[in-house]
Amino acid sequence: xxxxxxxxxxxxxxxxxxxxxxxxxxxxxxxxxxxxxxxxxxxxxxxxxxxxxxxxxxxxxxxxxxxxxxxxxxx
Numbered sequence: 001x002x003x004x005x006x007x008x009x010x011x012x013x014x015x016x017x018x019x020x021x022x023x024x025x026x027x028x029x030x031x032x033x034x035x036x037x038x039x040x041x042x043x044x045x046x047x048x049x050x051x052x053x054x055x056x057x058x059x060x061x062x063x064x065x066x067x068x069x070x071x072x073x074x075x
Contacts, residue, residue, distance in 0.1 A: 004012055011021035018040065023031040034042050043051070
């Protein structure tokens with residue numbers, strides 16, 4: 001892990017297209033601004049982890065295709 005120190009209004013550059021800037025520091029809270037292309041998804045880590053967990057659970061949930069086909073034929 002790369003660890004950097006930044007002061008208010010300072011930034012780091014990730015590749016050519018992503019900039020992370022320190023907007024403010026208040027007590028133990030740091031506000032960051034992120035400039036990234038719209039094609040790049042940016043999530044808080046805890047939200048990203050939750051999405052990954054739900055996706056994995058959905059991928060591992062067995063699906064009864066027979067009942068799905070019956071429901072589709074009935075329509």
